[in-house]
Amino acid sequence: MYPFPDANILYVDLSSGKIEKRTIPGETYRLYPGGSALATYLILKEMPPGIDPLGPDNVLVFSVSPL
Numbered sequence: 001m002y003p004f005p006d007a008n009i010l011y012v013d014l015s016s017g018k019i020e021k022r023t024i025p026g027e028t029y030r031l032y033p034g035g036s037a038l039a040t041y042l043i044l045k046e047m048p049p050g051i052d053p054l055g056p057d058n059v060l061v062f063s064v065s066p067l
Helices: 026-031 035-046
Strands: 007-012 019-024
Touching: 019 026, 026 035
Parallel strands: none
Antiparallel strands: 007 019
């Protein structure tokens, strides 16, 4: 299998208006290839356990499928 290229994602903090471009390693993108798999990975990685579901520190992910 050929190596996957790194993928870029955009983080937007709606409270402060800060926008940041981050890179996902190609190996991670190969394991979670877009859509709901990548969204679940990002939510579990970025959101601490026990967070208030309606709190400002919560995470919202928009992700598209590679197909």
